[in-house]
Amino acid sequence: MRRWGPxxxxxxxxxAVWEAAVRIFNIKxxxxxxxTAIAAAFEAEASDLFEAGxxxxxTALAGLAAGSAxxxxxxxxxxxxxxxxxxxxxxxxxxxxxxxxxLAPIANSWFGILSPAGSIFVVAVLVFFPVMIxxxxxxxxxxxxxxxxxxxxxARRGTVLRKLQLPTSGPYLFSAMKVAAALSLIGAIxxxxxxxxxxxxxxxxxxxxxxxxxxxxWAAIALASAFGMALYLLVVWxxxxxxxxxxxxxxx
Amino acid sequence: xxxxxxxxxxxxxxPGTGQEVxxxxxxxxxxxxxxxxxxxxxxxxxxxxxxxxxxxxxxPTVGAVAVNGKTPSAARIDRDYGMVxxxxxxxxxxxxxxxxxxxxxxxxxxxGERRERAEAMLELxxxxxFADHYPWQLSGGMQQRVSIARALAFEPSIxxxxxxxxxxxxxxxxxxxxxxxxxxxxxxxxxxxxxxxxPEAVFLSNxxxxxxxxxxxxxxxxxxxxxxxxxxxTREDQRxxxxxxxxxxxxxxxxxx
Numbered sequence: 001m002r003r004w005g006p007x008x009x010x011x012x013x014x015x016a017v018w019e020a021a022v023r024i025f026n027i028k029x030x031x032x033x034x035x036t037a038i039a040a041a042f043e044a045e046a047s048d049l050f051e052a053g054x055x056x057x058x059t060a061l062a063g064l065a066a067g068s069a070x071x072x073x074x075x076x077x078x079x080x081x082x083x084x085x086x087x088x089x090x091x092x093x094x095x096x097x098x099x100x101x102x103l104a105p106i107a108n109s110w111f112g113i114l115s116p117a118g119s120i121f122v123v124a125v126l127v128f129f130p131v132m133i134x135x136x137x138x139x140x141x142x143x144x145x146x147x148x149x150x151x152x153x154x155a156r157r158g159t160v161l162r163k164l165q166l167p168t169s170g171p172y173l174f175s176a177m178k179v180a181a182a183l184s185l186i187g188a189i190x191x192x193x194x195x196x197x198x199x200x201x202x203x204x205x206x207x208x209x210x211x212x213x214x215x216x217x218w219a220a221i222a223l224a225s226a227f228g229m230a231l232y233l234l235v236v237w238x239x240x241x242x243x244x245x246x247x248x249x250x251x252x
Numbered sequence: 253x254x255x256x257x258x259x260x261x262x263x264x265x266x267p268g269t270g271q272e273v274x275x276x277x278x279x280x281x282x283x284x285x286x287x288x289x290x291x292x293x294x295x296x297x298x299x300x301x302x303x304x305x306x307x308x309x310x311x312p313t314v315g316a317v318a319v320n321g322k323t324p325s326a327a328r329i330d331r332d333y334g335m336v337x338x339x340x341x342x343x344x345x346x347x348x349x350x351x352x353x354x355x356x357x358x359x360x361x362x363x364g365e366r367r368e369r370a371e372a373m374l375e376l377x378x379x380x381x382f383a384d385h386y387p388w389q390l391s392g393g394m395q396q397r398v399s400i401a402r403a404l405a406f407e408p409s410i411x412x413x414x415x416x417x418x419x420x421x422x423x424x425x426x427x428x429x430x431x432x433x434x435x436x437x438x439x440x441x442x443x444x445x446x447x448x449x450x451p452e453a454v455f456l457s458n459x460x461x462x463x464x465x466x467x468x469x470x471x472x473x474x475x476x477x478x479x480x481x482x483x484x485x486t487r488e489d490q491r492x493x494x495x496x497x498x499x500x501x502x503x504x505x506x507x508x509x
Binding site: 143145146148149150151152153154155159163164167170243245246247250 | 307308309328329331333334335337339341343344345346354355357358359386388412
């Protein structure tokens with residue numbers, strides 16, 4: 001309670017200031033609706049919002065899982081075989097610095113505008129590169145003397161990978177996954193801006209904004225942030241269980 | 253029987269390049285089965301290099317290394333070596349017990365025996381109560397004891413120790429030395445021990461090998477005839493001081509060269 005107290009007070013305070021500012025300065029709804037107005041819209045639209053939000057969220061989650069799983073597999077191969085590393089890593093670094101989200105409209109023509117596969121594909125590609133780059137770095141960052149220790153036991157290459165390199169990469173993987181979690185929701189929503197079924201957050205927001213129903217658009221934005229946080233917390237929850245030994249997780 | 257033999261060994265790093273370093277030259281050394289030999293000398297004298305040669309982590313440029321009558325690489329594949337480094341090199345995601353079990357796991361010892369061996373080894377180093385702790389919950393001295401337990405767990409015939417107590421405070425260090433001698437007398441393992449501490453070398457060894465730097469050579473060996481078992485009184489023995497002096501003189505002669 002004491003740990004969360006200050007954050008809760010700050011959050012409530014922020015909302016109060018927002019509400020007061022909108023009322024005092026008479027800010028128009030299409031510029032910035034008051035929190036109470038957004039809450040009212042949220043309540044009225046709850047079932048539509050949740051339907052759209054849930055679809056977007058599960059798409060992001062599927063893309064995140066698929067992209068990360070692929071990244072982990074490629075990383076393992078890259079850590080094991082030098083020629084894969086030398087071939088794939090520079091490409092991954094280059095791909096990681098391009099705005100992959102530009103694939104969104106292309107994905108529509110590949111997978112059909114109504115298919116969730118297009119969104120999952122975009123999200124998966126989006127998260128693939130940062131996860132892979134960090135995972136490869138993690139796999140290769142095993143301590144030199146720990147490597148020598150395993151060598152002194154005449155451990156096989158696969159054993160070293162499994163017992164030393166893989167655990168070493170855990171913290172790297174989870175830092176990448178936290179970034180990727182946020183990225184996945186951004187990817188899913190932006191992809192939906194380019195069309196697709198109505199019952200999706202991206203479509204919902206563009207539609208409502210187009211109709212000047214900004215309270216509803218803001219309600220969707222609030223829901224998107226809630227899902228974003230949920231995704232982040234899910235990664236943290238898994239991290240706590242997967243690497244309880246790590247300094248960022250452990251409690252003395 | 254000879255456990256370790258180096259004959260006419262030269263070690264050159266980066267040969268033929270601008271960064272060529274002659275680390276060892278003309279090394280001849282034989283270590284008997286069950287013997288405790290320390291390598292001592294100023295930094296850069298190649299004592300760690302020598303240990304790594306014996307342990308097959310590197311190969312000599314010239315000369316031959318034999319371990320239990322085999323090549324070092326055959327000895328490594330036969331799991332003849334227990335290595336202890338200056339840092340404990342515990343795997344931080346494994347609890348203490350699992351760290352000690354690591355070599356046994358890699359050697360595919362079955363689970364029950366693994367567990368038994370680990371218990372026994374932790375008992376031996378006095379850490380049985382810490383089996384379920386993580387490494388970071390232990391002090392530096394305790395972590396180093398775990399790494400010794402781990403090195404002994406699979407009963408290697410040769411223990412290679414590279415300044416294992418270098419990072420410990422003086423009192424912990426002396427306690428660890430006594431502990432190591434007790435373990436050595438119980439297991440009768442051959443030990444090659446690298447250190448830069450004169451009292452440590454004299455207290456622990458049957459023989460202290462003195463080395464000079466650039467390139468690393470063996471300049472002298474001092475037989476340590478202190479009686480076993482050695483204990484606190486040994487450190488106050490007249491003979492202990494005489495041997496300290498003779499090792500120190502040997503190292504001084506190196507400096508004056």
